Amino acid sequence: MKKVALVTAFAAVAALIVGCEVREPLDYAWEPERPIEIIVPWAAGGATDQVIRLVATEIEDALRMSVVVVNTPGGTGSIGTGEALEADADGYTWTSGSASALGYYPVLEMLDTSLDDWHLFLAVANVPVISVHPDSEYEDFGDFLADLEARPGQVSVATAGTASTGHKVIELICQATDNEYNHISYDGGSPAVRSVVAGESSVTPQLASEQADMIRAGRLRPLAAWSDEPLEIEGHGEIPPVTEWLPDAHMATDYFGIWARHDVPDEGIETMQEIWDEYIVDSERLQNYALERGAVVTPYYGQEAHDRAWESVKTDAWILYDIGYADISPDEVGIPRPE
16 A cells, blocks of 8 residues: 555656746846836837737746836836936846837937937837727718818827827828818827727727727727738728728838847847747747737847838838927938938
């Protein structure tokens, strides 16, 4: 009886060992000794917040160290970004958002910075969608354009604030059609979307990732995607591209990710590059997020991330200047007009 019990005990221990994940020792140039902080300079629940919390989980898995996400909204993201710019360059403080903002903040006189001040690590690209309440009288995007023309400056459009992606989209729409609208500004995409769900605003042109759950639940009805091809959202289907109504609409890729100051020690940046290669490139979390929310995984860093973001900087900075929201011409701060 004792022999049987001993064998059973050994079997149980062996089962536990097989069932446990055997974790290899860390082999990174940098092994943090305390939690890392990533500032999300927008409200909780928005596009940046959603994707950065997934990225933070991947970094935690890699480094076996807590990654704390801190929401610091305000100033079109410039307040939280500024905090990271002023923090110690020790690798423990990162910020996040849309990469193009790092280039156009000087044009808006919000923050004295540029892409060259940062090490960029991109994660996804998000697509804006123009949506309305399900009870809206608009049958399609054409009806929305017709109402803008019929009621100049009266159609309420909710965005995440000045210079946000949604704001730039509605400005481009009105620029292309010579119309006006009533801008309802919020400190993030999530509250802007909720305002349309609640019937406080008529339209939102915020990102698909911020609207997907409400679209699937039938609490928002998408009219068009700000793209030149249909956008697929899992559980809903295809959303027609805005080019069906505005064939010459100007598109710019909106990359989201994390960044740290350019003078962070090399070992910290090398470690994050390895994490991007090992965890982010094939991340199931990010791939599922993209499928569910109409996004594209874009796991770039280094020079490739800089070059891709630079194209968005040029487009967005000149859009803001051309529509009158920037007093400083982009070429005064070294941003040429895109060709």
